[in-house]
Amino acid sequence: MRTVREALALAGLALQIAIVGHFWSVLPPQVPMHFGASGAVDSYGDKSTLIILPAITFGLYVLLTVIGFFPRSFNYPVEVTEENRGRLQATALTMMGWLKVELVWLFVYISWAVIRVALGHGHGLGWAFLPVTLGAVGLTLVLGIVHMRRTAA
Secondary structure, X not given: OHHHHHHHHHHHHHHHHHHHHHHHHHOOOEEEEEEOOOOEEXXXXXXXXXXXXXXXXXXXXXXXXHHOOOHHHOOOOOOOOOOOHHHHXXXXXXXXXXXXXXXXXXXXXXXXXXXXXXXXXXXXXOOOHHHHHHHHHHHHHHHHHHXXXXXXX
């Protein structure tokens, strides 16, 4: 399953770079740079700042990948013993892997939304963006923590 998560994250990163590269020449000089809580655009900036999104995505991917090599340094919500260490680390790494996939695809969607709005084909991120994002990330964290608590018992 780890390979599937890594493939999903890398596919998202590659897609984001491809989308930005593909549409770069047709984007107007000003593109959306910030969206409010409702998902509507509330500021614009130079299109060169669009490069920041794939850079952030790449940085998050690398950071979460590197952190995954050090599961002993994680802050677990339960006591870690020699008996449960392996199971807890496996659960934590699974949770981190899914969070990486979610965050990469979150930024793919944001890039896509910026491009759509800039080209006049959309109006923002959509009203469901914030609740869906918070729900997905929150659910991943809650399920991971619940699983760790059960594993430690």
